[in-house]
Ligand SMILES: Nc1ncnc2c1ncn2[C@@H]1O[C@H](COP(=O)(O)OP(=O)(O)OP(=O)(O)O)[C@@H](O)[C@H]1O
C-alpha cells in the first residue's frame with residue numbers, strides 16, 4: 001500500500017522582545033533552517049515613519065500621523081534570506097535604519113490608527129504564508145497573532161544589548177556605550193508604556209534570556225522549541 005508523503009503542517013511562530021535582544025538575527029536564521037517565511041514587523045513601523053518624515057509630517061503630532069497613515073503602501077518580502085521592504089514601490093531597507101527614523105519610530109507606532117493598519121497588514125501576510133511563518137516584533141504574541149502555535153519572548157540585560165549594538169555601529173557612528181544603552185532603554189520605555197498594544201510578554205510565551213548565550217545557542221534553542229511544537233501537532 002502506498003503511503004502519502006507526510007506534509008509538515010504550517011506553523012505560526014511569534015517572537016517578541018525589547019530592542020537588541022536578538023529577535024531579527026534569531027528569527028531569520030530559524031526561519032531559514034526550518035523553511036518558514038519571515039516577517040520583520042519593526043521594519044514596517046520604520047517604513048511608515050520614514051514616509052511621514054519624507055512627506056514633512058510632524059511625527060510628534062499624533063492627529064497628523066493618524067490622518068496620513070493610510071496613504072503609503074507598504075510591502076514586505078518574507079524570504080528570510082533576503083527580506084525586503086518597499087514604500088510606494090521604493091526600496092527603503094537602508095533609509096529606515098537611520099538615527100532619525102529610529103528616534104521617531106516609537107511616537108509613530110504609538111498612534112492607534114497606525115497600529116490598526118499595520119496589524120491588518122501583518123495578519124494578512126501571516127494568513128497567506130502557506131508553509132508557515134515566523135513573525136517578530138513587540139506585540140505579535142499578545143495582539144497580532146494571539147493564536148500563534150509558539151510564542152517566544154527574548155530578553156537580555158541592557159549592558160549586553162548596548163554592547164551588541166555598539167559592536168554594530170563601530171566605525172560608522174560614535175560608539176558611546178552609555179549613550180547606546182540610554183537610547184535602547186528610552187525606546188523600550190516608550191514601546192512598553194504606550195496605551196495601544198504595548199511591548200509585552202504574552203502569558204503563554206516562553207521567555208529566553210539571551211544575555212549569556214551566543215547567537216548560535218539562541219538559534220538552536222528556538223529551533224528546538226519549534227520542532228517540539230511541530231512534533232505535537
Ligand atoms: N545572543 C547574541 N549574542 C551576541 N550578539 C548577538 C546575539 N543576538 C544578537 N546579537 C547581535 O546583536 C545585534 C542586535 O541583534 P538584532 O538586530 O537581531 O536584535 P533585535 O532584537 O532584532 O533588535 P531591534 O528590535 O532593535 O531591531 C546584532 O548585531 C546581532 O548580531
Ligand SMILES: Nc1ccn([C@@H]2O[C@H](COP(=O)(O)O)[C@@H](O)[C@H]2O)c(=O)n1
Nearest residue numbers: 041042043045105106109137138139191
Ligand atoms: N510589533 C512591533 C514592532 C515594532 N514596533 C515599533 O517599531 C520600532 C522599531 O522596531 P525594530 O524591531 O526595528 O527596532 C520599535 O521600537 C517599536 O516602536 C512596534 O511598535 N510593534
